[in-house]
Every structure is written in structure tokens, then in C-alpha cells.
Amino acid sequence: MSRRSLLTIADLDRAEIARILRVGNRFAEVMERDIKKVPTLRGRTIINMFFEASTRTSTSFELAGKRLSADVVNVKGSGSSVEKGETLKDTVITLSSYLPDVIVIRHQSVGACQMAARYTDAAVINAGDGKHEHPTQTLLDLYTIEREVGPLDGLHVAFVGDVAHSRVARSGVRGFQTMGARVSLIGPPTLLPRDAEAALGVTTSTDVRDIADADVVYVLRMQLERMGPGGFVPSLREYAMTYGINHARLRPGQRVMHAGPINRGVEISGELADDPATLIERQAANGMVVRMAVLYDLLAGPAGSTEPAGAPIGAVAV
Amino acid sequence: MAGKILVDEDQVRRTVARIAHEIVERHAEPDRLALVGIHTRGVPLADRLARLIGEFAGAEPAVGTVDIALYRDDVGLDARRGALPVVGDTVLDFDVSSRAVVLVDDVLFTGRTIRAAIDAVFDYGRPAMVQLAVLVDRGHRELPIRPDYVGKNLPTSRDERIAVHLSEIDGVDEVVLETPAGVRGTP
Numbered sequence: 001m002s003r004r005s006l007l008t009i010a011d012l013d014r015a016e017i018a019r020i021l022r023v024g025n026r027f028a029e030v031m032e033r034d035i036k037k038v039p040t041l042r043g044r045t046i047i048n049m050f051f052e053a054s055t056r057t058s059t060s061f062e063l064a065g066k067r068l069s070a071d072v073v074n075v076k077g078s079g080s081s082v083e084k085g086e087t088l089k090d091t092v093i094t095l096s097s098y099l100p101d102v103i104v105i106r107h108q109s110v111g112a113c114q115m116a117a118r119y120t121d122a123a124v125i126n127a128g129d130g131k132h133e134h135p136t137q138t139l140l141d142l143y144t145i146e147r148e149v150g151p152l153d154g155l156h157v158a159f160v161g162d163v164a165h166s167r168v169a170r171s172g173v174r175g176f177q178t179m180g181a182r183v184s185l186i187g188p189p190t191l192l193p194r195d196a197e198a199a200l201g202v203t204t205s206t207d208v209r210d211i212a213d214a215d216v217v218y219v220l221r222m223q224l225e226r227m228g229p230g231g232f233v234p235s236l237r238e239y240a241m242t243y244g245i246n247h248a249r250l251r252p253g254q255r256v257m258h259a260g261p262i263n264r265g266v267e268i269s270g271e272l273a274d275d276p277a278t279l280i281e282r283q284a285a286n287g288m289v290v291r292m293a294v295l296y297d298l299l300a301g302p303a304g305s306t307e308p309a310g311a312p313i314g315a316v317a318v
Numbered sequence: 319m320a321g322k323i324l325v326d327e328d329q330v331r332r333t334v335a336r337i338a339h340e341i342v343e344r345h346a347e348p349d350r351l352a353l354v355g356i357h358t359r360g361v362p363l364a365d366r367l368a369r370l371i372g373e374f375a376g377a378e379p380a381v382g383t384v385d386i387a388l389y390r391d392d393v394g395l396d397a398r399r400g401a402l403p404v405v406g407d408t409v410l411d412f413d414v415s416s417r418a419v420v421l422v423d424d425v426l427f428t429g430r431t432i433r434a435a436i437d438a439v440f441d442y443g444r445p446a447m448v449q450l451a452v453l454v455d456r457g458h459r460e461l462p463i464r465p466d467y468v469g470k471n472l473p474t475s476r477d478e479r480i481a482v483h484l485s486e487i488d489g490v491d492e493v494v495l496e497t498p499a500g501v502r503g504t505p
Contacts, residue, residue: 026405030388035441038388296405300393 004298005117005124009135009171014178016297017142023293024143024286030067031289041070041299044101049091050127051077051107056260056284057127057136061104064291070101088112089119096120101299105129123298131226134167137259138175140290141168144282145216149255153180158211160186161220161243161267164193165227168259169220173200186210187220187243190232208243212251216279219245219258219268240266247272255279321481325470325493330453330484333469334363337451338370340467345418348372350446351379352417356386356435357406359424362486363453367422380417382410389434414443420467424482426452429463454493456480 005011012020030038046065050058058074065072075095077083082091088107095103096119103120105113106127113126128134146152157176159169163185173183184203185196196204211217222239233239245256246269256268256278264270272278325333345351348371355364361383372378385406421435436448451467456474470493474480479496483489 023405026385026388026407029408033441034443038441039437040388040390040393296388300387 005113005126006135006294006298007113007117007124007126008133009138009175009178011135012178014180017139017175017179020139020290020293020297021143021146023296024139024290025147027067027289027292027296028286030292037067037069039069040296041065041068041101044068044070044299045099046070046072046102046104046295047075047095047098047100047122048072048104048127049075049095049106051082051088051105051112052128054106054127056287057106057134060284060287060291061125061127061136064288064295065102067288068292068295070295073100088116092116092119096122102295125294125298128167131165131167131170131223133171134259135171135175136287136291136294137168138171139294140283140287141172141218141257141259142175142179143290144257144279144286145255147286148279148282149216152176155181155216156184156214157181157216157218158184158186158214159218159220160208160211160245162191162222162232163187163196163220164191164232165223166220169218172218173202177201184210184214188233188239208245208249211245211249211254214254216255216257217245217250219256221259221261222263222267236263236266243267244269245272247275257283260284320499321494321496323492324472324480324495325454327491330469330491330493333453334366335370337453337467337469338367338374341367341420341451342371342374344466345379348375348377348379350417352382352410352412352414352419352445353379353451354382354384354410354419354421354435354439356384356421356423356431359482359484359487360422362484363424363451364422365486367420367451380412382408382412384408384410384421384435384438386431386434386438389437391430391434408438410439410442414439414445416444416446418447418449419445420449420451422451424453424484425480426450426455426463426465426468427458427480429459429461432463433461453482454480 048058048061062072100122103122104125104127105116107129110130110132112129113124117124126133126135163169176183185192186205186208189206192204196202244267258268258280262268262273264273353364353368355361364381368378368381385408387405419439432450449466452465453469455465455468455471477498481494481496483492485491
């Protein structure tokens with residue numbers, strides 16, 4: 001039986017997300033110990049396939065697997081058979097013959113992870129597919145807000161900037177809404193998805209001053225590599241002046257997030273990015289413990305299980 | 319399952335007190351001792367033992383909790399379980415190294431939980447010794463693990479279940495033998 005995969009944030013309901021966040025707390029405690037490692041996934045194999053540049057996500061997935069005692073293999077796009085013209089399908093089939101338990105995939109194409117999941121019995125985790133989804137980023141964002149700001153229920157989160165090309169926003173809108181938060185999208189009309197209000201149940205605005213009501217301002221990276229020569233904004237300088245987030249645009253108490261990497265002076269000012277009051281550093285730190293929780297959630301249950309958490313282990317005579 | 323009370327409230331109280339006396343007899347320095355309760359019902363048992371040792375010896379030992387979910391040897395293998403183990407807290411906010419650690423659990427069965435608990439404790443430091451106190455030993459060991467302090471030996475068949483109820487969690491102190499319908503109880 002194929003294992004359960006995490007392809008989109010929609011694969012998780014509210015109770016499942018809450019469970020992952022709870023387990024993340026447990027792993028945060030493990031990270032405070034001298035020995036930052038537990039034997040939970042000893043004997044399991046995780047293959048990380050990153051066909052697109054990544055520092056935070058690939059490193060945190062690798063460390064997450066290693067700190068759970070799994071065997072972790074990293075495959076990069078450059079230097080692999082993909083460079084010789086091998087398709088993703090063939091690469092997945094080949095690597096699956098080594099019987100991994102999990103394949104983590106980042107790919108520039110939308111739907112690459114869904115496609116890969118059809119050709120392997122391993123659990124597939126979407127670590128970012130084009131401008132589609134990035135579910136573990138959303139889980140670490142939810143975890144960070146819950147720890148640093150408070151309960152997600154009723155919170156107002158405003159995504160600001162290049163929403164159209166952002167997988168962080170696409171997963172984030174769904175994830176935040178699932179946990180009871182209110183979401184608004186703010187940016188230039190060229191970078192807001194059409195019909196977002198009706199399709200996603202969010203409010204939209206082209207006026208950056210509308211961040212005033214938000215508890216959390218989630219700044220999105222200008223994804224120039226996805227824009228091509230299209231000219232979505234007249235210039236980055238003008239974008240920074242009109243939509244760039246800096247201290248002057250924030251009111252006291254508002255928290256700022258950014259998934260990184262940061263274009264300093266474009267979507268966010270350098271001073272704000274360096275301000276310890278932002279949650280950006282916490283997001284990076286929490287990435288590993290949340291990815292440990294995701295791996296635990298996918299692998300610790302019986303193969304293919306979608307059951308919610310059961311009785312406490314202490315109640316079962318082992 | 320049909321249930322039969324094997325140990326009642328008064329017997330539980332006296333049994334825990336006896337274990338506390340035995341621990342005091344073998345550990346003259348309570349400040350070098352730590353009681354570590356294994357989730358879930360080992361936790362209140364460790365608290366009770368620590369209080370009683372405090373009364374008997376004049377000083378309470380350190381108390382901690384350990385959750386073995388991350389140390390199990392059957393993670394993802396037991397399809398019968400059908401659900402993820404809930405991960406509880408491990409709190410050992412004292413220096414484990416050089417202390418005598420007494421693991422405390424309600425029921426000793428195969429010994430796999432205890433093996434996992436020992437692994438967990440060693441991730442925090444290197445204790446001078448590790449001992450094991452259990453309220454009930456029901457047999458069927460699958461590992462070479464033997465308790466140092468035993469409340470009751472209750473031999474059972476594999477398909478029976480020993481349920482320990484403690485007032486802190488269940489509202490009542492008792493040990494119940496649960497027998498599948500149609501199967502005659504062993505003791």
C-alpha cells in the first residue's frame with residue numbers, strides 16, 4: 001500500500017495540523033538537549049530531491065531526517081542524471097527501487113510532486129513545486145505564529161506583495177484559514193490572482209495601507225525568476241516605494257514574517273529584516289522541528305494510516 | 319472485556335508505601351536519587367513514591383517524567399495499533415549524571431517500554447545506576463529486564479489485559495484484570 005503523502009496543505013485537516021504543531025513542540029524540546037537526536041526513524045530512508053535552488057528547506061529537511069536517526073540521501077538537480085536528460089518520472093522510478101520510505105521533492109514545475117507520487121510507494125513530501133504549493137512552509141509559519149504571537153483562531157494575516165507567483169501564499173491562505181485565521185491579500189493588481197476573493201474567501205486590496213488591520217504582515221518575495229520579461233511592475237524601485245514594507249508602514253505590535261530569501265530594499269527594508277522583533281529568524285529556526293514533526297507524522301503511524309492520534313502510549317501495555 | 323478487581327484502593331496504597339520503604343532501604347541519600355515516571359500512569363506513581371520517600375527519609379528525591387514515543391522499536395511497524403502514538407513530555411530538569419534513577423511504571427509486560435525509557439534517560443546523561451519500580455508485573459517478557467521493586471506479581475495470559483487505574487487520572491485506585499468475553503480469567 002502506498003504511504004500517505006503531503007502534497008498540498010489541503011491534505012491536512014484542522015486536527016491533523018494541530019497534531020503536527022503539538023509534535024513540533026516536542027521536538028523543540030529535543031533540540032534543547034545536549035544530544036539533539038532521537039532514534040525514532042532508525043532504519044528508515046529519506047531521499048531529498050531538490051531540482052531547484054534551496055538553502056533553508058533542503059538543509060532543514062536533511063537535518064530533520066538525521067535528527068530522527070533516518071538515513072538521508074540528497075539528490076540535487078545539477079550533477080544528477082536529470083542534467084543528462086532523464087525525466088523526473090524515470091528518476092523517481094529509479095530511486096524508488098532503493099526502497100526509500102520518504103521522497104522529498106522540490107521542483108520548478110507545478111504538479112511535479114503529484115506526478116512523482118504515482119510512481120513510488122514512498123511517502124512524497126512536496127517541498128515546493130513551482131508557484132503551486134509549499135505545505136511544510138505553511139506548517140512552520142503556523143507553528144511560529146502559535147508560539148510567538150498566540151492562537152491562530154481569529155487572527156488576521158495579510159500577505160503583501162507578489163501573491164500571484166507565491167507558493168508560500170497559496171499554501172498559506174488555505175492553511176491559515178483551516179486554523180481559523182482571516183486572510184487578506186495586498187499587492188499591485190498585476191500580482192494579485194484574479195477572482196481571489198470569490199475563489200479563496202479572502203479580502204484583497206491594492207492599497208498597502210490596508211495592512212493596518214493585520215496582526216501579522218506576511219511579506220512575499222518578488223519572484224523575478226518566475227516573472228520572465230512580462231513587466232508585472234514598472235521597476236523594483238517603484239515597487240519598493242509603493243509596496244515595500246518598512247518600519248514607517250507598520251503600527252506597534254504588528255509582527256512581520258518572510259519565508260526568505262529576502263530581497264533587501266525591495267519587498268522589505270534592510271532595517272526591518274534585521275529587526276529582532278520580526279519573526280523571520282524564528283521561522284527559519286522552526287523549520288527543522290516542524291519538518292521533524294511532518295516526517296514523524298507520515299512515518300510513525302502504520303503504513304498508509306490516516307487515523308488521528310490514538311490512545312496515549314502509556315495506556316497500551318507494550 | 320469483562321473486568322475483575324484484583325487490587326483495591328487500600329491495597330494499592332499499602333503496596334506503593336511498601337515500594338517506597340524498599341527504595342529508602344536501598345538508597346540512603348535521597349538527594350542522589352531521582353524517580354522518573356513513564357507516561358502515562360508511571361507519572362503519578364513516581365510523584366506518590368517521591369512524597370512517601372520524603373516522609374520516610376526526610377528529603378524528597380528529584381522527580382521527572384519520560385515519554386517513550388520517540389524511542390519505540392515498533393514505529394510504523396504495528397499496523398494493528400492503527401493510530402499514531404501521542405507524544406508526551408519528557409521533563410528531566412535535574413542533572414541525570416551520577417544519580418541513581420528509578421524508572422517507575424504501572425505495568426511491566428514485555429519490557430520494551432522499559433528498554434525505550436532507558437534509552438531516553440541516557441540521552442540526558444549517564445546515571446550512576448538505573449532501577450525499575452512497577453506496581454504490577456504481569457510477565458511475558460520479551461527482553462532481559464527484571465524489576466527491582468514490584469508491587470504485585472500477577473501472572474496473566476496473553477489475551478488478558480491488566481488495567482491500572484489511579485485516582486489522579488481515573489478517579490479511583492485499583493488494578494483490574496480484563497478478560498476477553500468467553501475466556502476464563504487466569505488468577
